[in-house]
Amino acid sequence: MREKLLRLVPELEWIKDNGLREKVISTWVEALRRGGWEPEDMLNLPFTLLLGDSPSSFLEHIRAVVRMTKHAIDVIREIYRDRVELNEDYLMAGALLHDVGKLMEYELKDGRYVQTKIGGTLRHPFIGAALAYLNGLPSEIVHIIAFHSHEGDHINRSLEAMIVNKVDLLNFELFKAKGEVTSAGQNRSGKDSVKQAW
Secondary structure, three states: OHHHHHHHOHHHHHOOOHHHHHHHHHHHHHHHHHHOOOHHHHHOOEOOOOOOOOOOEHHHHHHHHHHHHHHHHHHHHHHHHHHOOOOHHHHHHHHHHOOOOHHHHEEEEOOEEEEOHHHHHHHHHHHHHHHHHHOOOOHHHHHHHHOOOHHHOOOOOOHHHHHHHHHHHHHHHHHHOOOOEOOOOEEOOOOEOOOOOO
């Protein structure tokens, strides 16, 4: 499973600290195992249930968020140099793991992707945060995962968590702006979508 994951998510290699990278990979493997998925299932898993027929896969979304986060780091380093303090490895780990909880939040039932019982109770930010904690990741990375979505809107996010939040939201809004989700929270077919935010 580990080798398949590394082929599908080569950005895992962008984490410079070997020990940290291994803990991130272990978190992914555990989430896949607990959710009953194989790595290649991420090619078809929707990145959100809010958009009806999701225009992007879970894997595309993860890789887009990670790559956009990397570009943000590069621009911050080039323009602001050392005036902005970032833990780049923690930021990359948080971007890579921000939605890992969706592997336990979603399931395929009768040919449709639906929310699991645990997903309806905890949502993916907290599922992912718990998995990261259990796999020995630092609290700073657990913080990024736990507060990357609307759950973190009323707390003081770390700079790393704020970057992941904005990049993740932008990736959702790209499709929302196309009219994939109405202002009433319905998809184009008029059916109610999941009430929670992305």
